[in-house]
Each structure stands twice: as structure tokens, then as C-alpha cells.
Amino acid sequence: MLNTVVLHVFSSSALHQYEFVQMRMNCTDAQRYCRENYSDLASIDNSADVTELLKIMAKSADNAVWIGLMETLRSEWKWSLGDPAFYTAHDLLFRNWASNQPNNGSYYCAYMSQDGLWHDDSCNNQRSFICYNDSSKGFVLVQQSMTWRNAQSFCRANHTDLSSVRSQSENQQIQQLINTGVWIGLFRDSWEWSDKSTSSFRNWFILIKQNLSWSEAMTYCRQNHVDLVSVPSPQIEQRVMNVARRASTAAVWMGLHHYCSMNMWLWLCGEVVCYQNWAAGSGTRAHDCREQRAGAIQSAGDQRWVSLPTTIRLNFICTNSEP
Structure with a gap:
């Protein structure tokens, strides 16, 4: 069961006031609690709302909270x-x-x-x-x-x-x-907000605090979500950084892998890496093709990308990229 983030709408405008409830409940009980004590589970309209929620979540050791989005x-x-x-x-x-x-x-x-x-x-x-x-x-x-x-x-x-x-x-x-x-x-x-908000904003990044190899992480994401996360821009990377900071490992797998025969880095979605943010000594040199390598983002510090053997076991970030 997860902690809950609750939503209290304090005016008739589009502004939200979020409050963090540090009690562990299933989703149904969390919804009932929020409706009885506030307005409803949190709805999210835009990236600014996501940033506000992440600030609230930073005060907790938990890496996941209920929001009001339901299938x-x-x-x-x-x-x-x-x-x-x-x-x-x-x-x-x-x-x-x-x-x-x-x-x-x-x-x-x-x-x-x-x-x-x-x-x-x-x-x-x-x-x-x-x-x-x-x-x-x-x-x-x-x-x-x-x-x-x-x-x-x-x-x-x-x-x-x-x-x-x-x-x-x-x-x-x-x-x-x-x-x-x-x-x-x-x-x-097929998703809608508990408070019947018409917002269609979606932001599907999920930190999985299991330590798996890169291939195992890819399989997990494809079975339970859509895939390991891709980071095509600085804006997307900032969101991934916010998620990665809550990891229990020093780095977190992304959907980035090395195509050794051509010395190229590719995202699992098939795109060549254009935007990149490698740490010094990573991602820019040829590797021994007997050792498969993949890309991870550091969970602390300046959170640069590192090239690691795929056998290392790390937390990882999945995305649900199907709209």
C-alpha cells in the first residue's frame, strides 16, 4: 500500500493546493479519505503541478504516492x-x-x-x-x-x-x-481523474526500486509498463533526474544501449542519441565488444550519464509511453 497525496481546491480557479498525507492505504481507502477530509485525490493539469508534487514527495522516504488518475x-x-x-x-x-x-x-x-x-x-x-x-x-x-x-x-x-x-x-x-x-x-x-477534472495531462515515469541487470529491467518494464525510459531532451531529463534522486542505487538504468559493432548509442525506442549528458570518460570511447554496455543516470550529484556493463544490478525507470 502507498502513501497518499491529497488535493484541496481552495478557489474556483484552476489553482490547486496539494497536501501530503503520510498514512498507508490502498487506492480505494485513499480516495475515500481525501473526499471525506479534503476534496479528492490529486489531479494534475501540467508540468508545474508535477514539480509541486515532487517537492512535496521529497519530504518523504517513499518513492510512490497515490494520485487521482484511474483506469x-x-x-x-x-x-x-x-x-x-x-x-x-x-x-x-x-x-x-x-x-x-x-x-x-x-x-x-x-x-x-x-x-x-x-x-x-x-x-x-x-x-x-x-x-x-x-x-x-x-x-x-x-x-x-x-x-x-x-x-x-x-x-x-x-x-x-x-x-x-x-x-x-x-x-x-x-x-x-x-x-x-x-x-x-x-x-x-481509458484514464480519468477521480475529481472528474477534464485534464488530459499524463506524465508516465516510474522508479522501480528493484536491483536488476539492464536486460532484466528492460523485460520488467515491457511486461509491466511499456519500456525503459528514453531521455530525448533536457526537459525530459529534468523529470527523470527528479525520479532518479529517490533511487537506492548510485545509478539508475535508462533505455540506452551501446550498439558495439558501429560504436553507436541508441534508445530502445529506436532513436539515435542526439541530446546527451555523459559523465567524463563515459559514452564517448569504443568498448570491448565482448562486454555489453548500457546507459544509466546517476542518482546523486550532477546526475550525469554513465556507461556500465549490462550485468550490473541497479534500480531503473520505466515509462508508460502508450497514450
Whole structure:
């Protein structure tokens, strides 16, 4: 059983006040306690809320707490830019699906075709994509092909998020930028917040305090989540650092492995390492190919990356990258 983080909404605005309850309960009892004594289990709207919760959790020895995100039997379409303050009730529900779309089968991500109509597709397919930049209040076409999840990470790291489309006018603005199908920020999942918040913000990083080899850690993550975590940007790395600080080992496995025959480092998601943050002497020299090596992030100090034999047993970070 876990400790609980509880949510108390102190005004009618989008602001939250979080309080840390250091009692161990199952999820159902935690929800009941929060509703009886505060408002509900915590809901999370954006990265700033995550930062606030991590500050609260730093006061505890526990590495996991209950929040109000719960899986349901329904699967609904939501926007990656999950802050409810960005939408009105009307424009949150704007859709421009093509005929017979979505089919709501095994496809969980949406793209806009050249004619401005929307289609569902496998999130693992590679497409160009549209970011939204809150500073300029505009849309940005990125003509690199990425999976939906990697496109989301890119937009969050370099702009604000994958684009929402709140009206026919915004749909036309994006259509004028494109000459092929592009990812937009619409995805489908079966999770909802206990307090019925409309936030679709998700932040799936999980520290596993078991000491496993890199291969065992990869197998664990793939069986219980999606994969070992990838770190494509400084912004994602900061979140991983916050999680790694609570580890019980000096370093924490990531989804980074050495392709020895070509002396290349690759993420398990298949991407070549572009952004990197190696400690001195790690990651930059050739290795004896008789010893397989993988990448870990240090759990203390400046938290640089280190190259280690895959047989070393460490804590590790999983991600649930399926939207």
C-alpha cells in the first residue's frame, strides 16, 4: 500500500493546493479519505503541478504516492495539451473526423490529412507533426518524421505541446501549413481523474526500486509498463533526474544501449542519441565488444550519464509511453 497525496481546491480557479498525507492505504481507502477530509485525490493539469508534487514527495522516504488518475472501462479522445484552462466546454469537444473515422479499434492517435480531415492511426507510425507555441499563440510545422509520443516530447521540449484544434478556424490554419498527413495532439485513453477534472495531462515515469541487470529491467518494464525510459531532451531529463534522486542505487538504468559493432548509442525506442549528458570518460570511447554496455543516470550529484556493463544490478525507470 502507498502513501497518499491529497488535493484541496481552495478557489474556483484552476489553482490547486496539494497536501501530503503520510498514512498507508490502498487506492480505494485513499480516495475515500481525501473526499471525506479534503476534496479528492490529486489531479494534475501540467508540468508545474508535477514539480509541486515532487517537492512535496521529497519530504518523504517513499518513492510512490497515490494520485487521482484511474483506469475506466471507457476509452475517450483527449488533447495532449491537458490544462483545462486552455479550453471552453465547447472548443474542448471540437472534432473534424473524416467519414467513417475514428474506427476506435486498435488505433490511439490522430493525424490531420492534407484536406484538413482527421484520421486515427497507430501511435508508432512516423509522421511530421504540428506543435502549438503558447508564447506566439501559433502553430509550428515540424517536418521531421516521429512517432506520436516522440512528437509530443519534442513539442513539449521546444514549444508547448502537440497542437490542439479548438475550432474550424484553427483547423484551417493548420491545413494551410501542411502538404501531407501530420500528427495533432489528439489521443485516446481509458484514464480519468477521480475529481472528474477534464485534464488530459499524463506524465508516465516510474522508479522501480528493484536491483536488476539492464536486460532484466528492460523485460520488467515491457511486461509491466511499456519500456525503459528514453531521455530525448533536457526537459525530459529534468523529470527523470527528479525520479532518479529517490533511487537506492548510485545509478539508475535508462533505455540506452551501446550498439558495439558501429560504436553507436541508441534508445530502445529506436532513436539515435542526439541530446546527451555523459559523465567524463563515459559514452564517448569504443568498448570491448565482448562486454555489453548500457546507459544509466546517476542518482546523486550532477546526475550525469554513465556507461556500465549490462550485468550490473541497479534500480531503473520505466515509462508508460502508450497514450
